[in-house]
Structures are given as C-alpha cells and as structure tokens.
Amino acid sequence: MASTQDDGDKPKSKRLFVNQVDQFQGKNLAKYLSRCAVGASLEEPEEEDDAKSTDSFIPPPKEGCYEIVGTTKERGQNAVKPECVKELVNCDVIVYDITADPDQIDEAVWAVSELHSDLDKIEKPKMFILISSVMTWAKSKPLDPDDPEIPFTEDDYRRRKPHPNFKEHISAEKTVIKMGKTNKNKLVTYVVASGLTYGAEEEIFHYLFKSAWHNAPELLCFGNGRNVVPTIHIKDLAGVIQNIADSRPKVRYLIAKDDSNNTLEELVKAVSSNLGTGKVKDITKEEALLNKEIEQSDFDMLLVDLRMDAVNVKENMRISWVSEAGMMENISAIIKEYKDTRNLHPLRVCIIGPPAVGKTTTINQLCEHYKLHHIKLKDVIDEAMENLTTTARRADSEDQEEDEGKAQDAQELLDTINEGMKENNNRVEDQYVLRFMRDKLLSMPCQNQGFILDGFPKTMDQAKELFQAEDDDEPEEAAKGGSFNKLIMPEFIVSLEATDEFLKNRIMNLPESQVVDTHNTEEGLVRRLEAYRSINTEDETILNYFDELEFHPIRIDVTKDLSPMMKVTVGKLKAHIGKARNYGPTLEELEQQRRAAEEELQRLEQQARLERERQEAEEAAERKKRQEEWTQQLNDVKREEYEKLEAESIPLRNYLMKHVMPTLTQGLIQCCKVRPDDAIDYLAEYLFQQNPQVD
Incomplete structure (x- = not known):
C-alpha cells in the first residue's frame, strides 16, 4: 500500500518496514512506531505521549500513523531474501536491526544493495535506517589518553574500532553509509549505534531481573563491574527512529543512548536492591559462562567499557523520553514495566477457618501449584526472633559503627519482647506479631511471587492493624470507604467452613502418629474451637472486615469434600484464583517433569x-x-x-x-x-x- 492522503485535513501515513518483528527489539520498535503519527516528532508535544504506555497490547494503527510491515525470525532457514520483498519495495522507511541476530547482517546489506541497484526505478524517496551496536566502538582509543573519561560523540565515528566479534557489523555500517551517498533524493541512509537496550520484558539484562525476581541470594556481576555500559530504553530507541523517519537529519551516523554513564556493578546493584536481596557477587567470565540464563554472545556487550554522548539526539531531536536519566535513576518504573509486561504480579491469598478444617493441607497444594510463599504465624515469629538475635549479636563487634546502630536497636527490641513474653504466658504481644507479619508480607519474596496467609489474621482488630495503609504508602481506597495497604491486602479471601461435630470426627479418625505432640488432641481441639467460635460469631467475624472493603470471601463447605487430600476444595480454589502469574516451570522442573x-x-x-x-x-x-x-x-x-x-x-x-x-x-x-x-x-x-x- 503506498502512502495516501485523501484530503488536506487527513494526516498522511507511511509504510515502515521492521525486520524480525517477533523478537525483542523488532517487536517493541513496531509497537511504538505503529502508534506514532507521521511527523509528530516535528511538533511540540501538547500532552504526554501515548507511546510511554507499558501496555503490551498493540492497538490497530490510527489514521496517519506509521503502517508497520516486516519479517519474522521464525521462517524458512534457506531463505536468502526477506519474505515480504514486495512490501519492502513499497515501504517509505526500512529499518533493519542487526544488534541481536548476526544473521541479519547479510540480509540488511542485501536489502540496501537492492534498493541502491533499483534507484532508476524508485519513484518515491526511500529511507534506510540500520540499527547497529555501540560494540563497533568497543576498542576505540581514548580521545585523550590523559583523560579517558572524555566521551565519544557522532563526530568521532570515523575513529571507531570494533570489538573483534563485531567486525561484520562495522562493515555493514560502512556499506549502508556508502549506499546513501549516490542519490540522496531517492535513497537516504542512516546508521544508529544503539546502546544496550532495556525496558519492557527485558532482553540482555533479563538474567538480572529474572534472578532477582526468583529471590536469588546474590545477583551475579561479570568481571569487576567497573566498566561503563552505554544503555538506552527500547522505547527511547524507537523515539530516535521516529525522529529520523520524520525529520531526515543531515547527520548520517547517530549514537542512541541515554544520559547515564552507569557501571555494570551499579546496574546490577540497582536491580538487586529494588527487586532482590540487595546483594551482588562479582564472578569471572569463565564462571559466568556456566550460567545457562545468558547467551555467550551477550558477555562481550555486558563487559564493554565505553563513555559516549548522544549529542545529536539530545540537541536536535524531540523525544518524549521514558528513561532519559538512565536505567539506574528510573529503576522503580522499569521494574514495574518488566512485571507488567511479563504479568509477574504477586498473587495474595488469605485462607481462614476453624482449627482442623484443612487450611494447611489446602495451602500446601496451592503454594506448590502457584509457586507462592506459605505464611504461617509461628514460622514468621521464629524467623523474626532469630533475625533479631543474629543482628543483636553484632552489638559488641568492631563493625558496629558501620551497622548504623541496627544491632543496638535489635537488642533493645529483643529485650522488650522477652519482658512482655514473661507477662503474657510466653506469647509475643500482638503489636510485635503484627510488625513481624507486616515486614514479612512486604519482603521482596512475598512482593515478587505472592503469598498465602494460613489462618491469620484471626480477629477484626488484627486485620485492621495489619492491612492499614502506612503514612508513606499510597493507600488504596475501598468502594465503601476505608483504606488499606494495596501491597499486602489479599486479593482472594477464602473461608473454609465445617461443623464442630465434623471436625471432632475428623480428628478422632486421624492415626495416632499424626496426633501425638500436636494441638490435634480431642482436648486441644475443643479448646481451640471454643476460642475460634468466641471471636467469630454470626454478627461479628473477621470476614466482615473484608466484606466492608469489597473483598468478598469465597466460602467453601469442606464437609462435602470426601476426596483424598481435599482435592475437590483445591480444585475449586484453583478455578476461582485462575492462572499462575509467574515464569512457569524452570528448566530443572521441566526436566524433572x-x-x-x-x-x-x-x-x-x-x-x-x-x-x-x-x-x-x-x-x-x-x-x-x-x-x-x-x-x-x-x-x-x-x-x-x-x-x-x-x-x-x-x-x-x-x-x-x-x-x-x-x-x-x-x-x-x-x-x-x-x-x-x-x-x-x-x-x-x-x-x-x-x-x-x-x-
């Protein structure tokens, strides 16, 4: 389809070709540009650009927007030319990305050569944009040996020296620039040296985000981590392409990167602190090669050490920057975008019910299916007390000053809790229990994967205290009034219900080995049932708290479930909760399966x-x-x-x-x-x- 312009009032659209639209860069470039009106970058934006949206859905092209055509990677292995050659000939702008797949280099050179050989047949001007890598600069000598921190700019592109594995890339760059000098009225060519891209579902940095999300004890940093890594958000790279397509700049070689000059270690620490444990471990390249989560070809790019300045982009282009200051400064928004794109939202569930109703049996199976954390009150208290004891032991050590007084504070809190336990029948007071529980629910593992609360909170007061919004939080307002902390409020409230007689019969039918040294004796069960019924009457129950906030409980009568291990109840809950929100089985789990x-x-x-x-x-x-x-x-x-x-x-x-x-x-x-x-x-x-x- 050629460019059209029906009336003077209607915007003019252009066809834009992008290779490998099923891969990370091609997909995100196509998504961004399909929502950009032709010429929009030439005008001052009145409102925030729509393209900043992290929505993974690509709406139909609007009138006047770029119409995207392209190839996919998954096609015939023996194909020499793109599958959409006809579309390529009819496109106004051709974008070829050779950063991710070296096999695309020959195809890109073929495409620009074909256009160049058909200059006499071309009626409408064509634009060819080659997206290359900053790795073609990797071995460039410093501009000033005495001051290696002086950044390279576009003016220095003739002095660039490639990494040994990127010599074909620089050859393609030279070919593209050369082809655009013959007849600029019919064919104009550009080369964009792109920094390492991040954003959306992530690509080269995905191993960091995935490891942190999976609660790895430490994130791996290759080498010493002091190398400066040029980066750019994938949507900002798309913004550069949009500006080139709209304005036809005079400069034919451009550098596309954000304003940051972060080291690899800084980037790894930023991801680890905001998505993981905060810990980083330096490993050698030889050790890193054993990591199955990252391709060997990516090591060279992660170990690059380049200071660059995208002067032309900053001074001459109108870009609605998503991450102008860089990955480290915008890490919170980038992590949110990563989670949204991959649908890695935590799943939060609370299951309550009388003792012996089968809460733990049900939760164990749900946690295994959904890969969630099983939150039991006793475990949370034991873990918190152990952490306080470990921290307090450092009070007398030499590094106490570096500890910023945490050891002393932990010892004081521990002493206060122990004193209260003496007066409270060896039980931790509610205020500390709720504090421990809130800290646990706000921990990275629970915020990443999600959790299932096992029989807690028990009372309405505990629920109000536990889920209330903090002063520095953004509280979520419920439909009927009242606020809560949306980071820890369960999405699904489940009430397992049964009569006292049913529960007593269940306990009586248990084998002796499962009853000894537990609360599930007849006397223990009667005592616990009386306590539960006393705080959950018909008029006042913890379920009322959730009802008021429009979180309506799922009620299940377990007396009708006669299946082994309560499989029927578990099946009902899976149907209510829906699909898992995680990566699915790991490679090891798939192998085990x-x-x-x-x-x-x-x-x-x-x-x-x-x-x-x-x-x-x-x-x-x-x-x-x-x-x-x-x-x-x-x-x-x-x-x-x-x-x-x-x-x-x-x-x-x-x-x-x-x-x-x-x-x-x-x-x-x-x-x-x-x-x-x-x-x-x-x-x-x-x-x-x-x-x-x-x-």
Whole structure:
C-alpha cells in the first residue's frame, strides 16, 4: 500500500518496514512506531505521549500513523531474501536491526544493495535506517589518553574500532553509509549505534531481573563491574527512529543512548536492591559462562567499557523520553514495566477457618501449584526472633559503627519482647506479631511471587492493624470507604467452613502418629474451637472486615469434600484464583517433569506387560486345564462304553457256552481227526447230526 492522503485535513501515513518483528527489539520498535503519527516528532508535544504506555497490547494503527510491515525470525532457514520483498519495495522507511541476530547482517546489506541497484526505478524517496551496536566502538582509543573519561560523540565515528566479534557489523555500517551517498533524493541512509537496550520484558539484562525476581541470594556481576555500559530504553530507541523517519537529519551516523554513564556493578546493584536481596557477587567470565540464563554472545556487550554522548539526539531531536536519566535513576518504573509486561504480579491469598478444617493441607497444594510463599504465624515469629538475635549479636563487634546502630536497636527490641513474653504466658504481644507479619508480607519474596496467609489474621482488630495503609504508602481506597495497604491486602479471601461435630470426627479418625505432640488432641481441639467460635460469631467475624472493603470471601463447605487430600476444595480454589502469574516451570522442573513422565510411562508399560503376561499365563493354564478335563472325559466315556459292552456280552457268552460251544468244540476236534477234503461241509454235517433238537 503506498502512502495516501485523501484530503488536506487527513494526516498522511507511511509504510515502515521492521525486520524480525517477533523478537525483542523488532517487536517493541513496531509497537511504538505503529502508534506514532507521521511527523509528530516535528511538533511540540501538547500532552504526554501515548507511546510511554507499558501496555503490551498493540492497538490497530490510527489514521496517519506509521503502517508497520516486516519479517519474522521464525521462517524458512534457506531463505536468502526477506519474505515480504514486495512490501519492502513499497515501504517509505526500512529499518533493519542487526544488534541481536548476526544473521541479519547479510540480509540488511542485501536489502540496501537492492534498493541502491533499483534507484532508476524508485519513484518515491526511500529511507534506510540500520540499527547497529555501540560494540563497533568497543576498542576505540581514548580521545585523550590523559583523560579517558572524555566521551565519544557522532563526530568521532570515523575513529571507531570494533570489538573483534563485531567486525561484520562495522562493515555493514560502512556499506549502508556508502549506499546513501549516490542519490540522496531517492535513497537516504542512516546508521544508529544503539546502546544496550532495556525496558519492557527485558532482553540482555533479563538474567538480572529474572534472578532477582526468583529471590536469588546474590545477583551475579561479570568481571569487576567497573566498566561503563552505554544503555538506552527500547522505547527511547524507537523515539530516535521516529525522529529520523520524520525529520531526515543531515547527520548520517547517530549514537542512541541515554544520559547515564552507569557501571555494570551499579546496574546490577540497582536491580538487586529494588527487586532482590540487595546483594551482588562479582564472578569471572569463565564462571559466568556456566550460567545457562545468558547467551555467550551477550558477555562481550555486558563487559564493554565505553563513555559516549548522544549529542545529536539530545540537541536536535524531540523525544518524549521514558528513561532519559538512565536505567539506574528510573529503576522503580522499569521494574514495574518488566512485571507488567511479563504479568509477574504477586498473587495474595488469605485462607481462614476453624482449627482442623484443612487450611494447611489446602495451602500446601496451592503454594506448590502457584509457586507462592506459605505464611504461617509461628514460622514468621521464629524467623523474626532469630533475625533479631543474629543482628543483636553484632552489638559488641568492631563493625558496629558501620551497622548504623541496627544491632543496638535489635537488642533493645529483643529485650522488650522477652519482658512482655514473661507477662503474657510466653506469647509475643500482638503489636510485635503484627510488625513481624507486616515486614514479612512486604519482603521482596512475598512482593515478587505472592503469598498465602494460613489462618491469620484471626480477629477484626488484627486485620485492621495489619492491612492499614502506612503514612508513606499510597493507600488504596475501598468502594465503601476505608483504606488499606494495596501491597499486602489479599486479593482472594477464602473461608473454609465445617461443623464442630465434623471436625471432632475428623480428628478422632486421624492415626495416632499424626496426633501425638500436636494441638490435634480431642482436648486441644475443643479448646481451640471454643476460642475460634468466641471471636467469630454470626454478627461479628473477621470476614466482615473484608466484606466492608469489597473483598468478598469465597466460602467453601469442606464437609462435602470426601476426596483424598481435599482435592475437590483445591480444585475449586484453583478455578476461582485462575492462572499462575509467574515464569512457569524452570528448566530443572521441566526436566524433572520430563523424567517423571518417562518413568510413569515406563511404569505403565511395565504394568501392562506384566498384566499381559499374567493374562497369557492364565489363558495357557485354562487351556491346559480344559485339555486335561477333555482327556479325562474321553477316557471315562471309553471306559463306560467298554463296561457297557462287557455287561451286554455276558448273556450271549453264556448262551454260546451252554448251547453252541460244546457241540462246536467236539465237531472241530472230530474234523481234525478225520481231516476231510471239505472241512466246512464235514463240520456242517457233523453239527447237523449232533443237533440235540433234531429227532
């Protein structure tokens, strides 16, 4: 589609090509530019630019905005040219990014060469913008050996020396600049040396954000961390591209980076302090190569040491900066953008109910499914007391001054708590319990992944105190009035309900081993049930507190759940809570799942084989049994027939012995004596003569 302008009042749109729009940089550049009106950067912005939004949804192109076309990385491996060659020819602006995928270098050079070879056929002016890397400056000699902190600017681009692994990049830069000098009225070319990009879902710095979000004890910093890393927010890089496309600057080589000159260690510490534990560990490059979370090709960029100043961008371009001061100064907003883009919002749940109703059984399964932290009151108190004791031990050490008095404060608090416990039946007072609980819920692990509260708070007063907004917080106002701390207020309130009789029967049916040394004795259960019912009457219950704030509880009657491990209840809660908000299974967990699936398949195959063998053995035994029975029956029939014949032959034999055999025997004997010529005739004549019945 060519550029159009129907009426004088309607804005003119342009087609803009971006390569690999399914990758980090291409996707975010396309998203940003598709929402930019052509020529908007030439005018003073009246309001804050829409493009600052962190929304991951790309709305349909508005009238007068850049119309984006492009290639994707996932396409035919043998393709030499982009898939959208026709679109490339018809585009007004072609943007090629070669920073992330070296395979794109040849394609970019091919694209600009094709445009250059078709200058005679080009009717409308074309603009080609190559996004390259500051790594083509990595080995440049300092402008002043005595003052290495003097930054490079665009004016020094002819002195740049590339990193050994980026020689093809600098060759592509030179080709692009050269192609744009032939006929500037038809083809103008630009090269943008981009700093390491950050923002959105993150790319090269993703290993830092992901490790911190997963509560790694320390974030890894490669080398000594003192190298200065040029950086720019991905949306600010898109803003530079927008300005080039709109204004056609005279300078053909530009540096795109923010105003920061942060070291790698500063960047790692900023992420660790605001998203993780705050701890950083320096490791060698050899050690870093063992990290599976980062590509080997990224090490060179992270270890670059360059001071640069984007003079032309700052002085001649109108950019609605997202992060002009740099990643470190805007780390809070960048972390929020990272969480929003990847949907890494903490999942907060509170499950309450009478003792022995199955809270812990249910929570354990939900925590495993959603990768959440199981918050039990006893564990929180024990952990807090242990931390106070550990901190207090440093009170007499030599580094107490560096501790800023924390050890002394911890010892004083510990003494106060211990004194109160003596007067309170060895229980920690509510004010300290709530303080420990609030600190736990505000900790980075709970704020990153989320948590499930196990049976706490127990009373309305505890709930009001625990969830009340702090003075320095931004309280969230509920629909019916009242405020709360939105960072720790549970989104889902679950009330597991059952009658006292059901609970007592459940405890009575437990094995002895599960009851010994626990509260789940009959006497203990009765006492705890009475305490629970006394503070949760029909008129006054902790659920009322959440109802007033428009957090309506999910009520589940567990007496109807007869499934093992309360699977039905867990299934209902999963349906209410919805999908998980995390990275999903790790590589190790996926490998474990794969192995478990293979083992289960082998088990099923073995079970099927054994079952098949058992059935075959049974069938063979059955056949043998039937054969033996048939043979036995056949023998019995033969015997019965023989006995029958024997029985039937006795009268005949007796008859023959009495009436026939005597005369016949005598006849045969006489025949033998005489030996007549015709023995048969002689015998017949003899029998006839000897017949006793013949007169």
